Amino acid sequence: MNKRMKELPIFQVDAFASERFKGNPAAVIPLQEWLPDHLMQQIALENNLSETVFFVPTPNTDTDFHIRWFTPLVEINLCGHATLAAAFVLYHHLNYEREAIVFKSQSGLLKVHRKDDLIWMDFPRWQPERMQDGYENIIAALGVKEVLGVYRHRDVIVEVVDEKTVLDCKPDFTALKKTGANVIVTAPGTGGADFVSRFLGPAVGVDEDPVTGSAHAQLIPFWHEKLGRASLQARQLSSRGGDLACIDQSTRVMMGGQCVLFLRGVIMID
Helix, strand or coil: CCCCCCCEEEEEEEEEECCCCEEEEEEEEEECCCCCCCHHHHHHHHHHHEEEEEEEEECCCCEEEEEEEEEECCCECCCCCHHHHHHHHHHHCCCCCEEEEEECCCCEEEEEECCCEEEEEECCCCEEEEECCCHHHHHHHHHCCCCCEEEEEEEECCCCCHHHHHHHHHCCCCHHHHCCCCCEEEEECCCCCCCCEEEEEEECEEEEEEEEEEHHHHHHHHHHHHHCEEEEEEEEEECCCCEEEECCCCCCCEEEEEEEEEEEEEECCC
16 A cells, blocks of 8 residues: 655745746745654755745744755755745735744744835844955856955855956856855946845855845845945846845845745645
8 A cells, every 4th residue: 555645835936036037946835843854855955946945833932933944955044035935925825914924043033024015024134254365265266357355254255346247257166166165246236236246155055046135144234334325226146137125224134025936836755
């Protein structure tokens, strides 16, 4: 007799996008209770997207859901686009009626709310510090010639002179993976964007992430200090591209974006 299979709902959402095939796709899997860690990692590998996000209800607490994020290779402590996708699924497909959602996560409490046509996320504010040395292999792997500064918080931020340099960057991903660093290449923007960036993460199994919310937890304070403005418009220059509305609130940062549903289905597990 065949063992009964367990069915789980799955949604694939293009986050930080107003149309399909743009922004960053994330798999969203609502749960009633946690699966074993190794099984969630296997599901994320099978999905083969930059992030698979799982969440479970947290009744009788000061939060609404506990949220976790997995790349195809590892669990990570914060992911913006997958959090945005999870909130979108709750608001638009799971009949969540309140305006605000509070997620419990490895990075503390994450508050999300709707306003007009954007979903806004309240995230930790990570202030990068200038690196004095130890980044030579990273610069060599990026292949960029003119670097204005190198900074670090969770990730290494490489500031370059202009948007064209960000676009023209052709990383050696094998060499970059050996450094063990996730790298953000950034510069002032044009065409309505205050700053632009690309996120390179071969060390966590994602050579280039299309749109990266957690990177902006570092980029928002960085560019606030550079440009002297707390409200900023950001664009990530991956092949898919994505746009983020950004606000620096001194102790936290706000990121707003749109989402589009691409797929809704069921996955089968033993």
